[in-house]
Amino acid sequence: MHGSEVFRFGLFRLATARRELSLGSAPVTLGSRAFDLLVSLVKRQGRLATKDELMAEVWPGTIVDENNLPAQMAALRKVLAADPDLARCLQTVPGRGYRFVASVEIGTDASFESTAAETLSIVVLPFANLSTDAEQAYFTQGMTETVTTDLSRISGLLVISATTAATFDGKAIDVRQVSCELGVRFVLKGSVQRNDRAVRINAQLIDGRSGVQIWSEIFDGDIADPFALQDRITGRIAISIGREIFVAAARDGEMRNIDPRSWDLVMRGIAADNKPQSLECLQQQEHFFAHAAQLDPKNSIAQAWLARAILLQSAQVHAPASLKQDALTRGAEAAERAVALDPSNARAHLAMSYLYYLRRDFERSLLASERAVAHDRNLAMAYNMLSASLSHLGRGREAVLASETALRLDPGGPQFDVFRTTMGLARLLLGQIDDAMACFSRARQANPKLARAHLGAAIALAARGDVPSAQLAAADLLRLAPEYRLSQTVDACLPDSPPRYRQFYDEVLLPGALSAGVPV
Known part of the structure; x- marks a missing residue:
């Protein structure tokens, strides 16, 4: 029934000949019927599969209760929810059938091997409640879910769903094992401790491959307004570890003696931004992002960062006038291209805000900044x-x-x-x-x-x-x-x-x- 193809969608890889489904590098347990159903849907790549077609392909020559089909679909949805980007990839067409709408790549194990390291991924483990009051568990759970949501807004970072992470709650775990099981590079864990009105949150970012902690911070606050405190802290965590993740990934790319692909270059460019702003620094960033965009013209993240690096050069007062005008022209092209590629990319709208600001159109710059914040608070x-x-x-x-x-x-x-x-x-x-x-x-x-x-x-x-x-x-x-x-x-x-x-x-x-x- 199945050929020798390997299908990739999100973090999943489906090897039909070996009848294997994996999430990152970790195998996923899936029943025989659910596996056949997934293959049938994935192979159609967005085309409708009627109920009769699926029943004939998954239960050939067998008379079964048609309720088996929705039951298997429910099992598939639960498995695929481990990748938040695939949470709604299985669509039900009432009265007709089902459709798998995620983007699917077809290749072999070898063809996918060279790009396996490109996807940056993280799981936020349930924060531990160290307070003596068990009723404070709601605050701890809220912290975990809000951090997960905030991190999911970072373009280029795949975040495992909170429901999947919740399966590790209360367990003594090895972060390297978690990394392997979920196929993620980074693991964020933390704890929440409350003493009367005072709250202390301890967060650590760990490299799942080595188990080495690469970032940690302690946050103190007042519980008078728990939701405001939660938002303040989770925002700080998201922006801090977002930077650390890209810097760590860029360092890996520099260590690999290979021709870097688009994502390696994007990460190196982001890492280059981790220093005070200067013309030289911005030109270095442009080099990385321009090469990344050349390798992958559809990479809206590369285009958005490229636009920012170019436009900010035109804002450097010590830059030559000819360079400023050239940078404004090229930056405008990159910013408009970034928005066209992905209107939901916050950094693309940020680039447009720079453009309007430098053109001294402050009303439109304000609107573009507000759009950026709407997509990433x-x-x-x-x-x-x-x-x-x-x-x-x-x-x-x-x-x-x-x-x-x-x-x-x-x-x-x-x-x-x-x-x-x-x-x-x-x-x-x-x-x-x-x-x-x-x-x-x-x-x-x-x-x-x-x-x-x-x-x-x-x-x-x-x-x-x-x-x-x-x-x-x-x-x-x-x-x-x-x-x-x-x-x-x-x-x-x-x-x-x-x-x-x-x-x-x-x-x-x-x-x-x-x-x-x-x-x-």
């Missing part, structure tokens, strides 16, 4: 862009709130300097000079090459009356960008700028720059 850079656009629209209080969210989600990440600078401009807009100065000082300390932080510091110091210190900050700026002119930057005032921003520019930015000695 933990994308800290999207909140930073929200803040930047809101400031230019004269909405300072909202801008500060957006910056606070970005810093809450990613307080120790490589874009800390950018986040602090964005917040500093928002606080300047509100007249909070000392708070703004604190933001610029921390940004300059984190990244001395960030010209906008020096500009903000110069203006804030001038507004505070400390002209000598303002002139020193301006000198730092001009050492980085000798041709700097405030009127040629995104912070300049436009004829159609909102009245509040125009007032801010005329009363704070322009006088501060002139006093500090910043060319306008």
Whole structure:
């Protein structure tokens, strides 16, 4: 009945000749009838299979109760739910039959072997409840499920469903065994301990191959608002381990002496972003992402990261004017291509936000950032862009709130300097000079090459009356960008700028720059 093909869909591999179904590298137990049913559906690749056709193929020459068919379908759905992307791949067509709608690749074991390492995958094990109060189990369960959901929003990362992970609850387990059984590379485990109102969450990310812990963090909070605490912590966990996973995978790719494929290059590019922003760093990222997109033109994640790397080059004030214009043109093409490939990709919308911002179309930049957040509520850079656009629209209080969210989600990440600078401009807009100065000082300390932080510091110091210190900050700026002119930057005032921003520019930015000695 079955040929020698091997079918791959999601994390599953179906070897018909050997009658084997595997999830990653781990075999999956499946009854004989369910196996035959799966093969019949998968081979049709989206075409409808009527009930009569399936009964004839799975129970040939046998008279059976037709209720056996839906029972076997239920068993299949339960197995396939281990891969969240396949949770709805078996569709029932009422009164007619069934359809398998997942994307299916056909090949051999050898043909799939070279790409087996490309899929980054993780399982979030049920967090342990260390509290003496058993009623707090609901909070612990909620933590596990919310972290799983947050991680599933990271493009390029496959997350095993919470229902499958729940089968390990309360068991003494070896994470390497879990990794093998589920075919996942990374395992996240943790614990929750409550003492009166105080809650402590301990989370660890473990490499399932070696059993080595590669990241851990302790989070403390107040249980007064458990859902707000849960959201705050799970967002931090998602963004932190998301970065660690891609960096670890990139390191693996560098160690393999092979021609890297598209996903290896994407991961190397993401790892290259794990440092303060500079023209050199962005050009290195562009190299990786452009090569990845060339190898796989349909890789929307590569296109979205490529667009960001290119567009941010045009925002570097010390870059040559010709490079800036070229980067804006090429970045626009990559951003539009990323959105066209996958309208649900949060980073694609983030790239569009950069594009509109650099074109000084702040209303559309704001809308694009909001779309990015709608697709990934933990994308800290999207909140930073929200803040930047809101400031230019004269909405300072909202801008500060957006910056606070970005810093809450990613307080120790490589874009800390950018986040602090964005917040500093928002606080300047509100007249909070000392708070703004604190933001610029921390940004300059984190990244001395960030010209906008020096500009903000110069203006804030001038507004505070400390002209000598303002002139020193301006000198730092001009050492980085000798041709700097405030009127040629995104912070300049436009004829159609909102009245509040125009007032801010005329009363704070322009006088501060002139006093500090910043060319306008």
